[in-house]
């Protein structure tokens with residue numbers, strides 16, 4: 001295992017040192033609460049979570065920029081306690097690129113290799129090679145100030161890769177760019193890391209970015225790991241109501257499973273075969289809400305909003321009982337705003353979550 005954190009805990013502020021646990025969650029001051037995280041050689045892992053969930057603090061602890069109150073960080077099996085940041089062999093690329101504004105592109109990228117004592121010739125070759133890799137061939141003499149946001153991002157990446165770090169750590173790598181550019185760059189980044197065999201630990205609050213980049217995503221909630229798994233596994237089977245809501249699913253409701261269906265505020269909803277009986281929370285994906293089908297209808301809803309999304313329409317429904325529902329349907333089948341429609345549910349599109 002290239003990176004292994006065990007029980008990493010960080011507490012900030014006046015409550016530091018107090019345990020204050022209730023057994024149900026971390027004390028309010030725990031920025032990180034006993035985090036165990038591994039990253040294998042050549043793996044791309046994205047840590048994902050809402051603002052304040054501890055993502056940056058975790059990166060800073062691994063980088064050696066923040067001392068943990070408890071726990072260990074191992075790199076290639078070696079405990080990093082007492083190893084300063086610059087001796088950990090990590091590449092860091094943080095939110096605000098931190099390029100040297102008064103140096104040209106080449107000098108920015110050359111910084112790491114020069115500090116490590118590489119010769120001018122070796123460094124120049126490395127700079128040219130990296131500029132080629134990040135899609136900016138021949139840009140070495142350009143002033144940093146003349147670059148667009150996306151170009152600066154590429155230079156920052158080249159600079160982080162220049163000393164051949166054993167682990168590349170990215171904090172919101174594409175945070176400040178517009179959506180179109182981010183979507184393009186994320187695909188390029190994944191290809192680049194694959195080609196180079198780079199091991200990557202990235203942090204982002206943008207789930208689309210994490211899902212496009214990562215081999216594995218790690219979802220954080222208030223200093224703890226809420227779920228870790230492949231993008232597909234996490235998307236298909238969120239481990240909790242928190243993860244489901246964080247992924248943008250809206251239809252999460254209290255339920256009691258009995259006789260092959262979940263009893264909810266919306267009525268009886270079919271659930272997958274073999275679902276254990278008892279209290280739970282239920283996620284119904286928007287595709288599992290059948291709109292306008294009278295045969296399986298259990299509920300009547302008013303169409304509160306329709307959002308056009310290209311080939312389909314997202315409907316916000318206000319039911320006669322229970323919280324609002326989100327549904328998707330084909331444009332040509334979408335009911336009008338204000339219409340009252342019968343609604344039923346598809347069991348294959350439901351996921352049972354632990355009780356809240």
Ligand SMILES: Nc1ncnc2c1ncn2[C@@H]1O[C@H](COP(=O)(O)OP(=O)(O)OP(=O)(O)O)[C@@H](O)[C@H]1O
Pocket residue numbers: 012013030031049050051052053054055056057058205
């Ligand atoms: N230097 C600090 N002093 C006090 N509290 C801090 C410090 N740094 C972070 N925190 C707190 O620790 C918690 C985790 O912060 P962190 O920056 O790691 O979260 P994050 O998930 O990276 O958030 P964001 O996405 O907004 O960057 C937050 O409650 C934050 O207020």
